[in-house]
Amino acid sequence: MDPKFTPSLVEETIYKSWEEKGLLSPGTGRSYTILMPPPNANASLHAGHGMYSVEDILIRYKRLRGYASLWIPGLDHAGFETQYVYEKHLAKQGKSRFDFARQTLYENIHQFVKENSGLIYEQFKRLGFLADWRRSIFTLDEHVLERVFRTFAKMEKEGYVYKDEYIVNYCTHCGTSLSELETVHIERKDPLYYLKYGPFVLATVRPETKFGDTAVAVHPKDKRYKKWIGKEIEVEGLLGRFRIKVIADEMVDMKFGTGVVKITPAHDPNDFEAGKRHNLEIKRVINIDGRLNELAGPYAGLKVKQAREKVVEDLKKKGLIEKIDTNYTHAVTVCYKCGRDLEPTVIPNWFIKVRDLKKPVIKAVEEEKIKFFPKRFKKQILQWLNVMHDWPISRQIAWGIRIPVWYHVTGNEQKIWVSFINKKGQFFKLDSIKQHLNKGYTLNEIKQGLQQVTVPVYKQEQVEHIVSLKEPNDSSNWIQETDTFDTWFSSGQWPLVTLKEKEYETRFPTDVMGTLQDILPFWVSRMIMFSLYIKKEIPFKYVCLWSLVADAKGQKMSKSKGNVVNPIDLINKFGADAFRGSLFFGLSQGGKVNLGEDKVMAMRNFANKIWNVGRFIYLNQEASTDPVNPGQIKKQGQFKSVSTDSVNESSKKTESVIEEIRKEFRKEKKQYVKLMDSFKFSQAFGLLYEFVWHRFADYYIEQLKEDMRSGNIEVLGELKNVYFENLKMLHPFIPFVTEAVWKVFHGERSSILNSELRI
RNA sequence: GGACUCGUAGCUCAACGGUAGAGCGCUUCGUUUACAUCGAAGAUGUUAGAGGUUCAAAUCCUCUCGAGUCCACCA
Numbered sequence: 001m002d003p004k005f006t007p008s009l010v011e012e013t014i015y016k017s018w019e020e021k022g023l024l025s026p027g028t029g030r031s032y033t034i035l036m037p038p039p040n041a042n043a044s045l046h047a048g049h050g051m052y053s054v055e056d057i058l059i060r061y062k063r064l065r066g067y068a069s070l071w072i073p074g075l076d077h078a079g080f081e082t083q084y085v086y087e088k089h090l091a092k093q094g095k096s097r098f099d100f101a102r103q104t105l106y107e108n109i110h111q112f113v114k115e116n117s118g119l120i121y122e123q124f125k126r127l128g129f130l131a132d133w134r135r136s137i138f139t140l141d142e143h144v145l146e147r148v149f150r151t152f153a154k155m156e157k158e159g160y161v162y163k164d165e166y167i168v169n170y171c172t173h174c175g176t177s178l179s180e181l182e183t184v185h186i187e188r189k190d191p192l193y194y195l196k197y198g199p200f201v202l203a204t205v206r207p208e209t210k211f212g213d214t215a216v217a218v219h220p221k222d223k224r225y226k227k228w229i230g231k232e233i234e235v236e237g238l239l240g241r242f243r244i245k246v247i248a249d250e251m252v253d254m255k256f257g258t259g260v261v262k263i264t265p266a267h268d269p270n271d272f273e274a275g276k277r278h279n280l281e282i283k284r285v286i287n288i289d290g291r292l293n294e295l296a297g298p299y300a301g302l303k304v305k306q307a308r309e310k311v312v313e314d315l316k317k318k319g320l321i322e323k324i325d326t327n328y329t330h331a332v333t334v335c336y337k338c339g340r341d342l343e344p345t346v347i348p349n350w351f352i353k354v355r356d357l358k359k360p361v362i363k364a365v366e367e368e369k370i371k372f373f374p375k376r377f378k379k380q381i382l383q384w385l386n387v388m389h390d391w392p393i394s395r396q397i398a399w400g401i402r403i404p405v406w407y408h409v410t411g412n413e414q415k416i417w418v419s420f421i422n423k424k425g426q427f428f429k430l431d432s433i434k435q436h437l438n439k440g441y442t443l444n445e446i447k448q449g450l451q452q453v454t455v456p457v458y459k460q461e462q463v464e465h466i467v468s469l470k471e472p473n474d475s476s477n478w479i480q481e482t483d484t485f486d487t488w489f490s491s492g493q494w495p496l497v498t499l500k501e502k503e504y505e506t507r508f509p510t511d512v513m514g515t516l517q518d519i520l521p522f523w524v525s526r527m528i529m530f531s532l533y534i535k536k537e538i539p540f541k542y543v544c545l546w547s548l549v550a551d552a553k554g555q556k557m558s559k560s561k562g563n564v565v566n567p568i569d570l571i572n573k574f575g576a577d578a579f580r581g582s583l584f585f586g587l588s589q590g591g592k593v594n595l596g597e598d599k600v601m602a603m604r605n606f607a608n609k610i611w612n613v614g615r616f617i618y619l620n621q622e623a624s625t626d627p628v629n630p631g632q633i634k635k636q637g638q639f640k641s642v643s644t645d646s647v648n649e650s651s652k653k654t655e656s657v658i659e660e661i662r663k664e665f666r667k668e669k670k671q672y673v674k675l676m677d678s679f680k681f682s683q684a685f686g687l688l689y690e691f692v693w694h695r696f697a698d699y700y701i702e703q704l705k706e707d708m709r710s711g712n713i714e715v716l717g718e719l720k721n722v723y724f725e726n727l728k729m730l731h732p733f734i735p736f737v738t739e740a741v742w743k744v745f746h747g748e749r750s751s752i753l754n755s756e757l758r759i
Numbered sequence: 760g761g762a763c764u765c766g767u768a769g770c771u772c773a774a775c776g777g778u779a780g781a782g783c784g785c786u787u788c789g790u791u792u793a794c795a796u797c798g799a800a801g802a803u804g805u806u807a808g809a810g811g812u813u814c815a816a817a818u819c820c821u822c823u824c825g826a827g828u829c830c831a832c833c834a
Contacts, residue, residue, distance in 0.1 A: 003794065185831090192834090204834055217834085253833080261834040268834080330833055376763070380829080383762070387830075521829095547828095552771070554827095574796095586772055586781060592764095592827095594771055598783045605796040616793035686773075686781075698798075 001618055001744055005611030007575025010740045015125055023753050025132045026068035033507040034059060035498050035540075036131060037515045037523075038074035038139060038491065040081055042116035045123035047549040047557060047565050047595055053580050054514045054546060054681065056129045060732040061676055063130070064757040070507070071131040072498050073124075075117055077139045079400035079487045084174065084337055086112055086399070097175070101421050101449040102398040102482055109399045110140075123568060128576050128735045130753075137498055139490050140401070144497045148490050149404050149469050151534060156467045160353045165282065165457045167265075167272040168392060170345040171335040172290030176396040178335060183342060185331045192328035193312065194258065196320045198235035198244070199228070203257030205330065206267070207315065208307040210237065211296045212285040213244060215263040217274060220248035222259050238314055239297045247278050266346050282346055290343060304343065348457050350403060350483065352391040360532045361385055361525060370528065373544045373679040377520060384521040393486045396452065400484030407455055408464040409433060409443065409477035415456070415463050416479065421449035430454060433479075443477055453482045492526030495539035510540045517545040544679055549583070552596025570600050577734035578604035584685045584733060606689060607737040610730065613697050614741035617708075617720055624711040657703045658718055664695060665722050672729050673759050685733050692726050720745075728757040 018024060026032075034055050043049075055071060062069040086109050087097055097105055121133055137144065155161050169178045190205045197216065204210075216233065218225040228246040235242055251274055252261050265275030266284040275282060285295045292299045292307050299307050315321045333342045362385050364370055365378060372378040394403065407416055413434035420436070421427050422445060428436065436446055455463050465481075472478050499507055509531075513524065524543055531539035550556055551563040558564070570579045581603030583593055668691045675684035700719070701708075707715040724745075731738040731752050742752035 001793090004796070005794095202834070206834080251834090257834065263834085270832085270834080331831095380763075383830075518829095554771070592772095596771070596783085599771080601796075602782055605794095608794065608796045612794035612797090614793085619793065682773085690781085697794090701793085702798090 001615040026070045029068040032062040032067040032069040033510040036073040038076035040078040041075035051546040057732040073131040074137040083399040105398040169342040192325040194322040198233040202260040214280045219252040349394045394483035403481040405481040406478040417454040419451040513540040514544040574604040577607045620708045
């Protein structure tokens with residue numbers, strides 16, 4: 001044994017030996033199952049992934065406790081994220097997604113993902129993860145698509161699916177709608193314009209949307225305006241005079257501005273709601289490309305920002321602006337991806353009605369059928385579930401699972417709008433199929449080069465559609481929806497696609513779902529929802545949440561701050577054990593993990609300490625002439641009878657130290673199990689650290705050093721026993737060094753994973 | 760506006776009703792034989808502030824101040 005433990009010399013060999021011995025898959029015993037949260041297929045390891053170690057700890061711990069523990073990995077196609085990355089890649093070549101038919105784009109991204117996937121698994125292996133890689137599942141695998149289709153079809157049949165014009169946060173840059181959870185609110189200072197509006201003055205930050213106003217609202221109790229309620233007023237605007245209705249609505253804050261609000265249902269979420277309440281017309285003036293349309297008269301074609309400037313300028317000229325408050329701070333909703341202002345816009349969208357679907361979820365959480373660690377997340381998820389409203393599942397991206405809805409083209413040529421690329425690669429923007437056909441393109445060619453299908457929701461005359469995996473095989477023409485499912489619609493069904501059919505009897509519900517607390521509402525709540533809906537059973541018994549890994553100072557890691565730590569660098573430098581240890585050493589349950597090189601170094605030292613304790617015992621064992629099996633000594637355990645023969649000071653001392661160590665060790669082990677079983681990993685690890693280093697090495701070994709040197713086999717046996725048991729307890733946290741030492745004592749072909757941790 | 764988390768040693772954090780701890784850093788001493796990626800000894804704290812409950816409070820309660828996160832609203 002070298003005087004130093006050198007991770008780089010052993011880690012690869014050890015991992016290979018686990019693979020070769022089949023230790024990545026479970027042996028016999030009671031089932032214990034964890035589904036790995038699928039990382040993005042094309043992702044590369046970042047520090048946050050380090051927390052997947054929690055699951056590795058559980059898998060190894062349970063394996064040592066005699067369970068058939070199984071960790072099933074997977075990869076997520078991560079629709080939005082991946083397409084975003086790919087489009088940046090395209091931009092470098094001076095191209096955009098509008099240069100490709102959606103099918104081509106899909107295939108290109110697929111190729112791109114294929115080329116870039118697999119890396120993260122190699123990196124996970126560097127971390128020592130004991131997952132059954134051969135069982136890896138990709139969220140676009142055939143059986144996943146089928147499951148997703150069946151779920152959608154069932155939901156459709158049972159009335160949980162509907163399509164509606166709906167106001168969504170639309171990112172005109174990313175070209176897609178975002179769920180509320182994908183938006184970010186930022187505080188910003190914007191000018192607040194006080195516009196003369198007929199007999200009123202009203203305040204707005206968005207004068208450019210005034211062309212879409214369909215009412216003016218005041219508070220029902222506002223004495224100032226009571227006499228106008230229900231009447232029409234005449235307003236002098238930029239496009240001439242027009243009449244508009246005055247409505248009363250509680251949403252109006254009398255104290256804000258002048259207490260008068262313009263209602264623009266098409267471009268403001270609140271106004272949209274108000275519009276519904278008062279049956280107002282939705283008048284859309286901004287198109288999904290972020291430019292004003294023909295309803296804005298001379299302003300058509302301008303982007304929102306330019307339009308605002310121009311409108312303000314012209315309003316000033318006409319004397320329609322009373323004043324401008326330049327000191328107004330408000331919250332703006334921006335895209336979490338590109339940071340640009342989101343445009344509230346109405347577009348046709350598929351929705352899932354969640355009111356009934358979420359009820360059993362709330363019940364299961366309330367009744368603690370599913371337990372959360374740390375506990376406070378129970379409260380949080382309940383809060384989220386209670387405010388959760390209908391789920392928009394349409395995404396206007398190509399990289400994803402296409403919604404299996406087919407529209408009946410025959411007879412609806414005028415109602416179905418498409419954009420496509422012709423054979424020559426020319427792009428044709430959104431227009432009705434009829435228009436395109438009139439220009440001489442065949443439906444087949446349109447379908448070949450299809451980019452987007454948009455079927456507005458016609459209140460009276462719906463376009464006939466059916467849910468089907470393939471094009472209906474009849475004489476008429478059909479065209480498939482181009483929207484894809486929200487990523488969470490498929491990954492929410494993860495627990496339903498990861499196990500083999502017969503495993504649902506033994507391994508379902510699975511045991512633990514460990515994941516980032518950020519995606520508790522996105523993912524965890526939806527997995528529970530789908531599982532209860534399809535299987536009538538919870539998908540997992542425990543949810544273990546961890547937070548982001550931050551830098552040494554507790555700052556969130558981000559590229560712009562330049563404080564990103566690459567775990568692989570740390571592993572190369574200090575070893576996987578040191579990296580893993582640093583994620584668990586000295587922190588509170590579910591708290592923030594501060595990853596600093598100092599801490600990793602401290603853990604490197606700890607691994608080395610463990611190695612050297614083993615080395616010391618080993619050298620003494622080699623030195624002792626009689627290599628008696630320590631197991632036998634333990635059975636005899638007769639220190640008293642041995643020592644009574646030679647009654648002297650030193651043996652009395654030995655005897656009492658042995659008693660002491662046994663007592664302390666028993667206590668340690670008991671506490672360890674208790675902590676591990678209640679997901680208090682950091683505390684458990686701290687307990688081991690303290691015992692192994694400061695009690696076992698610094699105290700007991702020092703006390704018993706003389707006995708070891710003089711070849712006292714009983715003492716050696718006792719120390720070995722305590723040491724080995726501690727190796728087993730440490731193994732889930734720092735698998736490599738513990739395995740390396742184990743092999744020194746038990747032979748190259750042995751593995752600590754084949755041992756058992758008895759209590 | 761609502762909810763949550765957190766203010767403890769120079770730094771990063773533990774302890775969660777019963778003598779305030781760890782890692783890193785710092786001071787002094789110690790290496791012929793397990794480890795200097797080490798050992799021994801030590802310094803550093805009115806536990807943000809104020810009040811309350813209790814025999815006993817860093818810990819429970821209330822308020823104040825400060826930091827952060829999430830949700831909602833904002834014409």
